[in-house]
Amino acid sequence: MCWTRSARRVLGLVLLCAILLPGAVAAQSGTRYIVQPGDSLRSIAETYRVSVSSIVQANGLTDPDFIWSGQALIIPGAPERSVEAGAAESGLAAADQLGQALFLLGPLAEGTALPDGLPVRAHARLALPGGTGYIASGPADAVDRLAAAGVPVRLLDADTAGKVYYFLDAAAGDARGLAETIGAAVLYAGGRELLVGLPAGDERRLLDEAAAGVGPERRAVALALLPATALVAAEQPLPERRSIPAESVDPMVAGLLPLVTQSALSQRIGELSGVYPAPVGTGSVSFYSRYTWGGQIRSVEQYLYEFYASRGLTPRYATWTYGSYSGRNVVMDIRGSLHPERIWLIGGHFDSNSNLPYSSAPGADDNASGTAATLVIADLLRGYQFADTIRFIHFGAEEQGMWGSRSYAANLRALGAQVMGYIDLDMFGWDSNGDRVVELHSGTGTYSNYLAAAFISANTRYLQGLNVELKGSSASRFSDHSSFWDYGYPAFLGIENFYDDMIPRDRNPYYHSTGDIFGRVNLDYVARFTRAALATIAEEAGIYSGAPPSASPTATSTATFTPTATPTSTPTRTPTPTRTPTPTRTPTPDGSPTATATPSATPTAAATLPPACVDKVSNGGFEVTGSWTFPTTASTAGYTTAQAHSAARAAQFGLPPAAQALKTEAGPERYLLGGLAPLGASYSSGYQKIYVPAAADSVALSFWYKPGSQAADGDFQRVLLLEPSTYAVIATLMRVRENNTAWQEKVFDLRPYRGRYVVIYFEVYNDNITGTDRAWMYLDDVQVLACSGAGRDGGSLLDPSAWLPALMH
Numbered sequence: 001m002c003w004t005r006s007a008r009r010v011l012g013l014v015l016l017c018a019i020l021l022p023g024a025v026a027a028q029s030g031t032r033y034i035v036q037p038g039d040s041l042r043s044i045a046e047t048y049r050v051s052v053s054s055i056v057q058a059n060g061l062t063d064p065d066f067i068w069s070g071q072a073l074i075i076p077g078a079p080e081r082s083v084e085a086g087a088a089e090s091g092l093a094a095a096d097q098l099g100q101a102l103f104l105l106g107p108l109a110e111g112t113a114l115p116d117g118l119p120v121r122a123h124a125r126l127a128l129p130g131g132t133g134y135i136a137s138g139p140a141d142a143v144d145r146l147a148a149a150g151v152p153v154r155l156l157d158a159d160t161a162g163k164v165y166y167f168l169d170a171a172a173g174d175a176r177g178l179a180e181t182i183g184a185a186v187l188y189a190g191g192r193e194l195l196v197g198l199p200a201g202d203e204r205r206l207l208d209e210a211a212a213g214v215g216p217e218r219r220a221v222a223l224a225l226l227p228a229t230a231l232v233a234a235e236q237p238l239p240e241r242r243s244i245p246a247e248s249v250d251p252m253v254a255g256l257l258p259l260v261t262q263s264a265l266s267q268r269i270g271e272l273s274g275v276y277p278a279p280v281g282t283g284s285v286s287f288y289s290r291y292t293w294g295g296q297i298r299s300v301e302q303y304l305y306e307f308y309a310s311r312g313l314t315p316r317y318a319t320w321t322y323g324s325y326s327g328r329n330v331v332m333d334i335r336g337s338l339h340p341e342r343i344w345l346i347g348g349h350f351d352s353n354s355n356l357p358y359s360s361a362p363g364a365d366d367n368a369s370g371t372a373a374t375l376v377i378a379d380l381l382r383g384y385q386f387a388d389t390i391r392f393i394h395f396g397a398e399e400q401g402m403w404g405s406r407s408y409a410a411n412l413r414a415l416g417a418q419v420m421g422y423i424d425l426d427m428f429g430w431d432s433n434g435d436r437v438v439e440l441h442s443g444t445g446t447y448s449n450y451l452a453a454a455f456i457s458a459n460t461r462y463l464q465g466l467n468v469e470l471k472g473s474s475a476s477r478f479s480d481h482s483s484f485w486d487y488g489y490p491a492f493l494g495i496e497n498f499y500d501d502m503i504p505r506d507r508n509p510y511y512h513s514t515g516d517i518f519g520r521v522n523l524d525y526v527a528r529f530t531r532a533a534l535a536t537i538a539e540e541a542g543i544y545s546g547a548p549p550s551a552s553p554t555a556t557s558t559a560t561f562t563p564t565a566t567p568t569s570t571p572t573r574t575p576t577p578t579r580t581p582t583p584t585r586t587p588t589p590d591g592s593p594t595a596t597a598t599p600s601a602t603p604t605a606a607a608t609l610p611p612a613c614v615d616k617v618s619n620g621g622f623e624v625t626g627s628w629t630f631p632t633t634a635s636t637a638g639y640t641t642a643q644a645h646s647a648a649r650a651a652q653f654g655l656p657p658a659a660q661a662l663k664t665e666a667g668p669e670r671y672l673l674g675g676l677a678p679l680g681a682s683y684s685s686g687y688q689k690i691y692v693p694a695a696a697d698s699v700a701l702s703f704w705y706k707p708g709s710q711a712a713d714g715d716f717q718r719v720l721l722l723e724p725s726t727y728a729v730i731a732t733l734m735r736v737r738e739n740n741t742a743w744q745e746k747v748f749d750l751r752p753y754r755g756r757y758v759v760i761y762f763e764v765y766n767d768n769i770t771g772t773d774r775a776w777m778y779l780d781d782v783q784v785l786a787c788s789g790a791g792r793d794g795g796s797l798l799d800p801s802a803w804l805p806a807l808m809h
Contacts, residue, residue, distance in 0.1 A: 033073045050077055098123070098228050099137030102157040102165070102197070104188055105146065106133030110444070110473075113233065115149045118142075122231040124167075124486070126190060127473040132444070135165075135188070135195065135226060156187040157197050164203050166401060167193040169222035169478045171499060172511065174215035181214050182206050192476055192499075195226065207400050211291070211357045213512070218355045220512030222478040225322075225401035229410065232488030235445045238420060242387075244454070244539055249461055252545065253538050256380050257462060257531045262523040264379075265530065268372030269429070271303070272350070273364040275518045278303050279310075290350060291357035292327065292397045300350055304330040304394050307375055313382060318612050320396065320407035327396040329404045331612075334381060334390045336541065337623050337647055340615045340783075342388035343412075344541045345422040346533065347374045349398030349405070349480055353512050360514040364521050365496075367398075370425030373530040380534065385647075387542030388420065389615075395480050398426075405480035411612035411788040413487040414695035418614070421451040422491040423537060424481035428529045429521035430496050430508035437467045437497040437506065438529060441475035447490035451540070455494070458535035464528045469503050494529065613787040616690040617760070620703075620782035622651045627688055633669055634682040634769055635659075637762075645704040645743045645780035653684045653717070654764030654776035656708060673727055680770055681714075685763040686779075689724050694755030696786035701748045701760060706778040707738040714767030715775035719746070722759035730758060737775060750784065760784070 033044060041061075045052045055061070058076040103120060107128040114122065120138030127133070137160060146153040157163070165187075168175040175194050179186050182205055184196040198206060210221045270276040277284035278299075285299045301317065308315035308330075318329040330350075336342060348370035352363025362368075371394060378392045397403035412419055428438060442452035452470060459466045476499065477485075484491035497506040510516045619627035622639050628651070630637045640652040669677040677683055692699050707717050718735040722728065733748045750758075764777050 033075050044073065044075070050075060098160040098165075099139060100158075100160060101138065101140040101142070101155060102160055102187070103136045103138070103142065103146070104133060104154045104156055105136050105151050107131030107152065108133070115151065118149060118151070119145055122233075123227055123229070124477075125231060126188075127192070127444075127475075128190070134231070137228075156195070157185075160197075162200055163197050164200050165195060165197045165226035166206065167195055167224040167226065167477060168210070169476070170194050172219070172222045172478075174213075174219075175221050177214040178206075178209055178221050182209055192474070193224075193478075211353050211355075211399070211512075213355045218513075220353050220355060220357075222399070222512070223401050224477050224482060225403070225406065227406060227486065229486075231486055232413070234488060235447045235490055236419065236488045238447050238450075238490070242540070242542055244457065246457065247461065250535075250539060250543065252384070252543055253535050254462065256534060256538070259380055260376060260527055260531045260534060262527050264376050265369075265372050265526050266523055268375050269364055269368045269521060269523075269526075270518050272300075272368035272371055273362040273518045279306065281306075287362075289354070289357060289359065289361040290352035290363055291354075291361045292351050292400055294358050294361070297327065297351065297396070301328045301330055301396070304350060304371075304375075308332045308378065308392075311379060311382060313378075318408055318411075320404045322397070322400075322403040322407065325397070325400075325403065327404060329396055329408055330394040332378060332392045334378075334384075334386060334392075335615075336386050336388040336390075337621055338387035338542070339618070340389050340620065341418050341618060342420050343391050343417060343614070344388055344420045344537055345391045345393055345484075346377065346425065346537045347371075347391075347393035347395070347423075348425040349395045351396055351399050352516075353399040354514045354516065355512070356514055362514070362517050364518045365429035365508050365516050366427040366511060367425075368518075369427055369429035369521060369526050370494075373425050373428075373526065373533060376530060377534045377537065381538060381543075384538075384543055385545065386538070387544065388540075390537055390541045398480055402480050402483050405483040406486075408612055409483040409487045409489065411695075412489070412614075415612065415614050415693045415786055415788055416691070417612075419484070419489040420540070421447065422481060422484045422489060423451070423455070423533060424479050424491060424493040425529075425533060426479045426493055426495050427498075427508070427511075428494060428496045429523075429526050431506065431522045431525040433506055435467060435497075435506070436465055436525060436528065437469060437503055439469045439471055439493075439495050439498060439501075441471045441479075441481065441493035441495065443475040443485060443492075444472055445485065445490060448485070448492050451490050451536075452492040454540055455492070455532060455536045458539065459532040462531065462535050464532045466528055466532060467503075469497070469501060471499070471501060474499070474501055494533065496525075613785050614693075616692070616784040616786055617688060617782050621647055621780060622649045623647050628686050629688070630686045631683075633684060635684040635764075635766060637684045637686045637764075640778070643706060643778040643780075645706070645778075650778045650780040651686055651762070652776065652778055653686065653762060654708075654715075654766055655682075655684070655769055655774045656776045657710070657772075657774060659776075673722070673729065677765075678767070681765070681767045682769045683763060683765055684776075685761060687722070687759050687761040689757060689759050690784055691757050692750055692753045692755065692784070693786045695788060696751075696754060697788050699750040699754060699784065699786045701733070701750050701782075701784050702745060703762075703782040704743050704745050704780045706743045707736070707740055707775075708777065709737050709739040709775045710773040711739075713737075715765055715773075717764050717775060717777045718762075719748075720761040720763070721750075721753065722761050724757045724759050727759065743778075743780070 041052045041055055045055055054076050055073060058074045099120065107130040109131045119142045120136040122134040122136045124135040125132060140158055143153055143155055168178060170193055176186065179196045182198060182202055184198040184206065186194050187197055188195040210223050213220045271278035272287060274287045277286050280299050280303050287296055287300060289296060290300050305315045313332055315330055315332040318331050320327055320329060348367050350371045352361040354361035374392055374394065381390065395404040440452045440455060442448045456468050459468060479493045481491040481493040497503060499505050510520060625639060635655050637651060637653040639649050641649055644650040669682055709715060716735055716737050719733040721730040721733065723730060734746060762779055764775050766774055
């Protein structure tokens with residue numbers, strides 16, 4: 001076997017960090033450990049039974065609270081760990097593997113965390129009778145230590161070498177029959193899932209047999225990979241959420257909901273399931289299967305990409321890898337104007353499955369319904385402004401165990417992305433009895449339940465008439481939302497009445513079969529679900545018109561949730577909006593896109609981000625007051641409405657011709673970098689401290705500026721990178737004296753500064769503020785994009801030139 005691309009990338013990052021970064025690992029004795037997503041120094045120290053301080057000292061770490069995924073650490077005094085057979089050939093270090101043995105821990109009482117100092121890593125959380133359980137791995141002799149710590153423990157497999165483990169959906173088909181067919185050992189059987197283990201060489205057979213199905217009905221079985229990475233212990237804490245009064249109706253949202261039509265959804269579902277030819281490239285394709293290993297999967301990816309491109313948007317491909325397999329997720333952002341770093345995700349998987357997956361897997365319900373809903377919502381929201389970023393996402397390989405979403409969520413965690421929540425839209429096209437019951441699988445996470453409560457509230461306030469059954473401890477893991485749970489991000493799954501619980505199930509009898517066709521989709525049901533999802537994401541991301549909202553969100557939303565299954569009432573009224581908004585671009589929900597392989601260049605403040613990217617700059621559009629520091633000088637920089645590249649405001653540096661100095665200087669002016677300006681000269685500056693993620697494949701600073709100068713020889717405009725503690729100059733990125741009547745853009749590669757904090761510093765210097773020859777600069781749309789994954793055409797992001805030109809219009 002050869003090294004995988006992802007493994008080579010991680011190795012390259014580790015080597016680069018070892019060369020460039022302070023605190024890189026020196027040559028010392030001890031075990032070499034590669035930091036995994038979700039790790040902390042404390043958890044690593046507990047695993048190896050060493051102190052945190054010894055790891056800090058051995059690795060020369062300057063900040064014990066900061067480590068990054070992919071970083072190599074020396075664990076002093078720990079015994080050498082063996083590499084399992086085949087690990088070197090696959091490019092996976094020992095730290096990427098499960099421990100020697102596999103255990104079931106628990107049940108622990110709800111709200112009780114695993115005790116500190118356990119010699120195991122948890123990989124999955126389970127709902128057990130009487131509390132919470134965990135699938136964990138560690139040394140084979142850990143049973144006694146776990147028992148001594150008061151943790152109920154059962155050994156599941158004494159030797160994990162050369163094996164893979166999958167959860168099988170116990171309620172979908174003959175899961176036990178599937179395990180018996182391939183000779184997999186059933187290690188755990190719960191109400192919702194079975195855990196099976198099998199040799200890695202039999203993994204593809206498991207996936208093929210799960211698709212084909214077993215038993216007389218040959219119904220496919222859903223499955224989920226047990227990841228080798230450590231489970232993130234708790235949800236990422238969120239900032240305060242926007243207050244949405246329990247009875248309020250936003251007129252913009254209300255005006256959008258009637259535009260979610262059955263005909264718009266019908267067109268998209270029909271194209272995805274093969275009823276209508278789908279525009280792809282310069283022609284069309286009739287999709288007979290969206291199976292991950294089928295012959296049309298690349299065309300499906302291209303169809304999704306080109307849908308957004310045909311609307312003047314900028315979609316991206318985000319490559320996922322698992323072992324020797326790879327594919328592409330499709331991503332498109334509406335960038336937030338106030339807090340672009342806050343990301344709300346909505347979407348679902350686009351691949352399909354059936355008992356004949358290579359020749360016929362139309363997947364009209366599963367999951368053309370959720371994919372179509374995502375496209376229609378994006379089409380309607382693209383002309384509106386939001387405080388936070390909305391990310392529309394389509395995952396591949398969900399049917400193989402959430403491969404696409406797991407890779408993507410891991411990248412977001414490694415980049416430190418602030419994911420506010422993910423709404424997983426996965427099959428809601430079947431409602432045979434017309435009761436409009438939907439299930440929200442929010443699990444036990446506090447913020448996941450807040451997000452589900454927002455959906456329930458939107459359904460009620462906007463009168464969509466869905467009867468919602470909320471699933472907490474009985475929530476399913478068999479969709480992409482579970483990938484976000486495992487990496488500590490809030491998420492919930494929205495699905496039709498699929499499982500038995502408080503309400504008897506109304507499961508699609510054609511699930512995972514060739515019979516999941518367009519003609520069996522309940523379009524009224526799909527439309528109601530889509531409208532509730534649109535209202536939820538629009539309100540949570542902060543839809544607005546006119547000036548941006550306040551920089552500080554108000555108190556926590558008043559929407560509430562009930563931890564038990566509670567169906568809502570079924571209103572029959574249709575909302576009457578008080579006002580219909582006029583978007584900046586007219587939505588075309590019923591139109592068929594004109595395919596084009598290249599996105600149209602559309603200047604807009606809401607430039608979309610590449611896949612698995614985060615913007616590390618806060619308030620880069622200067623639309624609110626905050627995040628930037630403008631030192632007080634005789635020509636203090638600040639916010640302005642006189643000029644703007646986008647939206648309403650920008651930052652102004654220096655003194656335009658009509659401007660006056662703020663004060664008469666009493667003496668020479670000392671500026672941030674410690675120097676003195678001669679009497680009469682003045683520095684006009686602004687800066688912000690950011691962190692450049694070590695795990696990013698590409699990091700780029702970009703900004704738009706409009707410089708002005710009246711030929712004063714001693715004046716200049718410049719951009720620097722500074723040390724956060726001393727403000728010493730790390731790099732001079734730009735030093736010019738320019739005069740330009742048009743906005744222009746600069747882009748700088750920040751990869752050499754990965755893994756450290758820096759200050760981005762903008763400045764204009766005037767050598768005589770009392771004279772008539774002056775220099776000034778307007779600044780807007782400042783971004784530091786840190787990206788991980790593949791570019792628009794599946795290529796590497798190591799070179800920003802692969803994706804920046806398309807981003808910059």
